[in-house]
Amino acid sequence: MTILATEGLTMRFPRVTALDRLTVTAGPGVTGLVGANGAGKSTLIKILLGLLRPTEGRAEVLGMDSSARSLEIRRLVGYMPEHECLPPDISATEFVIHMARMSGLPGTAARERAADTLRHVGLYEERYRPIGGYSTGMRQRVKLAQALVHDPRVVFLDEPTNGLDPQGRDDMLALIRRVGVEFGISVVVTSHLLGELERICDHVIVIDGGRLLRSSAITEFTQATRTITVEVEDGQDALLVRLAAAGESAVRHGRLLTVEARSEATYDAVRDAVADLELSLVRLEQGRQRIEDVFRDETGAELEEVR
Amino acid sequence: MSGTADAGPVGAVETPQPTGVIHDIGYRRYEGRRLGRGHAFATLAAHSLRGVWGLRRPARAKIMPFLIAGTMLLPAAVSVGVMALFKQRAIAYTDYMVIMQVVPAIFLASQSPYLVAPDLRFRVLPLYLSRPILVADYVFAKLTALAVAMYTLIAVPLTVMFIGELLVDMPGGADVKGYTAAMATGVLHAVFLSAVGLALASFTPRRGLGVAAVSAFYLLTSAVSLVLFGVLSSLSRDDAAVWALLINPFLLVDAVQSWLFDVRSSTVDAYPGGPVPLVLLVAATALAIGGLFLRYRPGGSR
Numbered sequence: 202m203t204i205l206a207t208e209g210l211t212m213r214f215p216r217v218t219a220l221d222r223l224t225v226t227a228g229p230g231v232t233g234l235v236g237a238n239g240a241g242k243s244t245l246i247k248i249l250l251g252l253l254r255p256t257e258g259r260a261e262v263l264g265m266d267s268s269a270r271s272l273e274i275r276r277l278v279g280y281m282p283e284h285e286c287l288p289p290d291i292s293a294t295e296f297v298i299h300m301a302r303m304s305g306l307p308g309t310a311a312r313e314r315a316a317d318t319l320r321h322v323g324l325y326e327e328r329y330r331p332i333g334g335y336s337t338g339m340r341q342r343v344k345l346a347q348a349l350v351h352d353p354r355v356v357f358l359d360e361p362t363n364g365l366d367p368q369g370r371d372d373m374l375a376l377i378r379r380v381g382v383e384f385g386i387s388v389v390v391t392s393h394l395l396g397e398l399e400r401i402c403d404h405v406i407v408i409d410g411g412r413l414l415r416s417s418a419i420t421e422f423t424q425a426t427r428t429i430t431v432e433v434e435d436g437q438d439a440l441l442v443r444l445a446a447a448g449e450s451a452v453r454h455g456r457l458l459t460v461e462a463r464s465e466a467t468y469d470a471v472r473d474a475v476a477d478l479e480l481s482l483v484r485l486e487q488g489r490q491r492i493e494d495v496f497r498d499e500t501g502a503e504l505e506e507v508r
Numbered sequence: 509m510s511g512t513a514d515a516g517p518v519g520a521v522e523t524p525q526p527t528g529v530i531h532d533i534g535y536r537r538y539e540g541r542r543l544g545r546g547h548a549f550a551t552l553a554a555h556s557l558r559g560v561w562g563l564r565r566p567a568r569a570k571i572m573p574f575l576i577a578g579t580m581l582l583p584a585a586v587s588v589g590v591m592a593l594f595k596q597r598a599i600a601y602t603d604y605m606v607i608m609q610v611v612p613a614i615f616l617a618s619q620s621p622y623l624v625a626p627d628l629r630f631r632v633l634p635l636y637l638s639r640p641i642l643v644a645d646y647v648f649a650k651l652t653a654l655a656v657a658m659y660t661l662i663a664v665p666l667t668v669m670f671i672g673e674l675l676v677d678m679p680g681g682a683d684v685k686g687y688t689a690a691m692a693t694g695v696l697h698a699v700f701l702s703a704v705g706l707a708l709a710s711f712t713p714r715r716g717l718g719v720a721a722v723s724a725f726y727l728l729t730s731a732v733s734l735v736l737f738g739v740l741s742s743l744s745r746d747d748a749a750v751w752a753l754l755i756n757p758f759l760l761v762d763a764v765q766s767w768l769f770d771v772r773s774s775t776v777d778a779y780p781g782g783p784v785p786l787v788l789l790v791a792a793t794a795l796a797i798g799g800l801f802l803r804y805r806p807g808g809s810r
Contacts, residue, residue: 250638252806272640276542280638286631290565302551303639305542314538321535331566347635352538384535 202264203228204355204387205249209258212244212411219244221411222258227389231381233398233405233419234391241411242391243283246357250280263354276305279348279356279386283363286344289333293324293343296332297350304351311350318350319343321384322376338369345373349380356380358390362397367486374401396487431458431471432484443474462487548641549649556653560619576615577661580608584665588672595679601666601690602771605697608665609758612701613726615661620705621718623650628713643804651702651797659698666690689769697761700789703796704757710803730756750780754788764789 204227212220219241236242247253249262251271260267262274287296297319301311319328322342327335332343341361348356361377362370378401381388392398398405399419407414433440437453444451444460447470451460460471468485475482562569587598599607627633636646670687708725709718736752753759759775763785766773773779 252634252637254806272545272642275638275640278638280635282631282634282638284631284634286635288626288630288632290569290626295564299551299555300635300639303548303636303641305544305547305640306538307541307543307547310538310540317536351542385537 203261204232205260205262205389207245207248207258207260210245210248210255210260211257212241212248212253213256219411220248220255223408223411223413224258225406225408225413225416227404227406227416229387230403231378231388231390231401233395233402234389234408235393235395235398235405236391236408236414237393240393240408242408243359244411245408246280246359246389246391249357250275250278276351277354279351279353281344281348281356281358281361283359283391285340287332287340290331292330293319293328293332293335293339293346296343297346300347301350306351314350314352315346318346321349321379322346323372337364338366338372341365341369341373342376345376345380349384349386353386355387355389358388360391360393362392362394370397377401427462428487429460429462429467429471430484430486431460431475431482432456433458433475434481434483436478436480439478440474440480443478444470447474545641545645548639549645552636552641552646552649553652553656556623556650557656559622560653560657572618573615573657576611576618577664580611580615580661581665581668583608584669584672587669588676591673591676591678595676597673597678597683599669601669601683601686602693602765602769604666604669604690605662605693606758606762606775609730609756612658612661612697613723613758616658616701616705617719617722617726619657620654620702620722621709621712621715623654624706624710625713625715625718628710629715643806644801647797647800647804651699651706651800654702654706655698658702659694662694662697663691666694685769686771689765689771692769693761693765696764696789697758700761700793700796701757703793703800707796707799707803710800726757730758733759747780750776750778753779754785757792760785760789760792 206226208224210220210223211218221241223241223245234242234245244253245260248255248260249267251267251274254268263277265274267274291299294315297315298311301314302308306314319325319342322345324339324342324346327339332340335343341364345358345361348358358377362373365373374397377388377390380386381401381403390398390402395405395407402419404416404418406416431440431451433456437456437458440458441451441453444458449460449463449467449470451458453459460467462468471485558564559569561573562571583599583604590596590598605612627636633646637643666687670682673682704725705722708721712718712721733752733755736755737749740746740749740752753776754763762773762775763779763781765771766779767782767785779785
């Protein structure tokens with residue numbers, strides 16, 4: 202079963218071509234849609250929802266044409282937009298119930314599902330307060346809840362980790378993985394950070410300038426982002442020298458060091474180097490590189506060609 | 509009946525469940541009915557109607573609409589008092605809207621932006637449109653909500669007055685004809701004013717600007733109407749002067765009422781043109797609704 206399929210999909214706006222003969226398919230599970238800002242991710246989602254009509258080509262969701270059968274598609278699809286989309290003066294409970302009913306659920310079912318869904322996304326007592334007073338993390342949860350409340354077959358999540366702090370990101374990513382695996386709802390999630398999607402996706406589609414750059418199972422990507430980001434308060438240069446002496450290749454980007462992870466031993470080397478130099482370690486994490494950086498190394502030539 | 513209070517030998521077998529523990533029963537699929545566009549339309553209209561009156565909203569959202577509704581009701585209450593004391597009618601049903609016009613105009617200006625501006629400003633609109641509804645469903649649901657709210661504002665004082673009249677038992681019987689004519693004309697007022705108010709308010713995501721735009725529309729049309737009427741009257745061009753009255757939206761509807769129900773005009777001896785005001789009213793309403801659709805057309809700025 203294909204979740205989505207496009208064929209020669211082109212979307213031209215007066216000033217810019219957002220999608221350029223994009224042909225891509227995605228199956229069940231969690232699919233990541235990666236691209237720099239302006240690569241055409243949001244445009245693709247809007248076409249799939251039938252909110253925009255493509256200039257050329259066609260798109261299908263769950264085997265239904267996105268232009269001709271958009272109402273049927275929207276009944277079975279959930280959408281979490283990238284931007285803020287919540288009214289501030291009503292409570293999360295009331296808003297999610299309202300959105301459930303807008304999707305066609307009768308009153309009682311809407312109330313039950315709203316309560317269930319808000320609990321699943323991790324909103325408890327605060328759900329009775331007006332949304333205007335929520336933190337960014339809570340807002341993102343409400344946005345996710347309204348996309349899931351009508352039990353869709355597929356959800357489109359547009360940049361769900363935007364604006365979240367590292368802890369919030371991790372929570373949101375774990376939640377998305379749960380939606381895909383435990384809830385059995387197929388997920389199409391966009392991000393401009395490949396490293397982030399790597400953790401939760403089964404399949405990744407990379408688009409750039411509205412064109413398909415790559416579409417493959419996640420396992421094929423893992424090599425590309427084997428880097429460690431190290432943040433220390435000061436003494437970056439000393440650490441750089443120390444790591445070089447230990448045979449690791451590291452690059453400095455301002456306060457951050459990016460270390461190529463050759464094996465598990467690299468983590469130990471970083472740890473030891475930091476400890477020996479008595480530096481204050483702020484952050485040590487797997488590389489969260491921007492997609493451009495990843496592909497500059499791996500498919501740099503290909504990227505240049507496309508441009 | 510739970511029957512666990514009497515813990516006999518059978519009841520003791522069960523492990524007592526501590527109360528207040530949330531059991532995570534995992535994700536449940538929804539297998540029930542999924543209703544169509546009609547249900548979504550009714551949901552959105554009801555939700556918007558509650559919003560206009562500030563129901564299930566913070567207290568400050570209720571102040572404006574109920575204050576205005578109270579003001580609208582006041583003359584009706586006074587009129588009932590006058591009827592009870594002096595057995596005389598203070599205000600005719602059919603004159604009520606023209607006399608009170610500033611009050612519904614303020615209601616329209618303050619409440620119509622509430623229906624459309626937040627959806628634009630907080631970008632809820634894309635969420636609505638990602639639901640199985642058409643743009644037309646959204647527009648008409650909002651229009652229905654505002655028209656119902658406006659009609660409530662108009663119909664409640666008229667009805668209060670009518671019930672008062674029945675209780676007072678006026679000499680010569682109750683003015684049933686006047687009441688029904690005013691109630692029917694109220695529908696025209698509600699639909700026309702809502703369409704205009706919503707169309708004007710929908711062009712800005714800022715609520716304050718919307719309020720200003722709708723207020724400006726009323727002030728401008730009523731002022732222009734008055735000035736033109738005065739100037740033309742002083743030039744002794746009375747035929748043209750009565751046409752100038754129709755620029756005021758409330759007088760336009762009043763002219764329609766006067767023709768449809770053969771009611772004496774509340775401002776001038778006679779409105780001009782017979783059915784022409786009705787044609788103008790329908791055209792103006794259609795124009796406003798057309799403007800709304802233009803605003804929300806697919807691909808338009810949202």
